[in-house]
Amino acid sequence: MSAQAPSTVILVRAARFVPNPATAADNAFQRDVPAGQSETATSTRAVAEMDAVxxxxxxxxxxxxxxxxxxxxxxxxxxxxxxxxxxxxxKIAVYPMYASNRRHERRADVLELLKSHYRVQTIVDYSGLEPDGIFLEGTGAMVLDHVSRVAYTARSHRADTHVLERFCTDFGYEPMAFEAVDSAGVPVYHTNVIACIGTKVAMFALEMIPDEQRRAEVRERLAVTGRKIVELTEQQIRDFAGNAVELQGRRPDGSTRPIMAMSARARASLTPDQLATIEESCEIVAVDIPTIELAGGSVRCMIAGVHLDRRPTADLDLTPAVAAIDQDPHSADGQDLARART
Structure with missing residues (x-):
């Protein structure tokens, strides 16, 4: 297993999809559904895009x-x-969410699946911080270097530095927080729209860190690992070029191969030199997801990586497959999560 690139992921196939009105105020990447397009048509297109990913x-x-x-x-x-x-x-972390209508996305059945097929020792639940107005929205708020153990985090009300420090203490990461804004001075709502860290390459919109000293510190911290840095522009960020994720795939002969998953829009925004740098270490897998991107997130946002060891006796096929769980999900509130803990 690659420390940085998981070979297993979790996706959620939502029967109803619509850009969330509760997150539109601070998500500058979010867009309205095209005029005249029905909610049913939007959901149908989004489901097809989820299936394509x-x-x-x-x-x-x-x-x-x-x-x-x-x-x-x-x-x-x-x-x-x-x-x-x-x-x-x-170890598993469960996070506090900024938008109140997102908090019941937490699902005990996802945790139970992980516990049944993988070695889970501890579930650390930070969601109890929500009533205090303290939020850290997972690997949207943080971009994690699992090799050097650094949590790169753009400060925002979705990424509180106090809970970031708690997470880093609990999970053994070094916090590296910074301000990041667009050309209009609007704070970046999630770090993972401006940065992607792979095993040998990092894609980062360093120009969106206004403090020159802090920008240099972030660049140095990335470079000291030996990764090649692909510096992204703000326009490329608006095309979701930063919202990519490295995964570990498997060839038909059983050998592993690193892939960089991103949207077709993101790939189209990259220059030939940038693509060549990424492809030195990863095969790019790009999928067209224009409907989902209306919600202000792209391929990386759709993927929860599984960095856990499999249980030897787990009935889990290692060949590429979907473990489809077709059931009405249950809201994972505090009691559900408590029951899900080991």
Whole structure:
């Protein structure tokens, strides 16, 4: 297993999809549905895009767990990386969410699947911080270097530095927080729209860090690992070029291969030199998801990576497959999460 690039992921297949009105105020990447397009048509297109992402990852040799979501009150459930992350050593984090209508995206059945098929020692639940107005939206708020153990974090009301420090203490990361804004001075709502860290390459919109000293410190911290840095422009960020994720695929002969999953729009925004740098270490897997991108997130936001060791006796096929769980999900409130803990 690659420390940085998981070979297994979790996706949520939401039957109802619509850009979330509760997140539009601070998500500068969010867009309205085209005029005249019905909610049914929007959801149908989004589901087809979700299926296309799952299939593309399977075709690349990634193991995919797909959880269906038939609850029509969760417009952003397609983005599970905001409430869940998994970590080597059998640790899981559950996060506090800014938008109140996103908090019931947390699902006990996802945690139970992980516990039944993987070695889970501890679930650390930070969601109890929500009533105090303290939020840290998972690997949207943080971009994690699992090798050097650094948590790169753009400060925002979705990424409180106090809970960031708690997370880093609990999970063994070094916090590296910074301000990041667009050309209009609007803060970046999630770090993972401006940065992607792979095993040998990092894609980062360093120009969006206004403090020159802090920008230099972030660049140096990335470079000291030996990664090649692909510096992204603000326009490329608006095309979701930063919202990519490295995964570990598997070839038909059983050998592993690193892939960089991103949207077709993101790939089209990259220059030939940038593509060449990425492709020195990763095969790019790009999927067209224009409907989902209306919600202000792209392929990386859709993926919760599984960095856990499999249980030797788990009945889990290692060949590319979807473990589809077709059931009405249950809201994972505090009691559900408590029951899900080991």
């Amino acid at each position: 799952a299939q593309a990852l399977r075709d690349a040799g990634v193991t995919v767990h797909v959880f269906d979501d038939h609850d029509h009150t969760r417009p952003d459930s397609v983005f599970p990386n905001n409430w869940l992350s998994t970590h080597a050593g059998g």
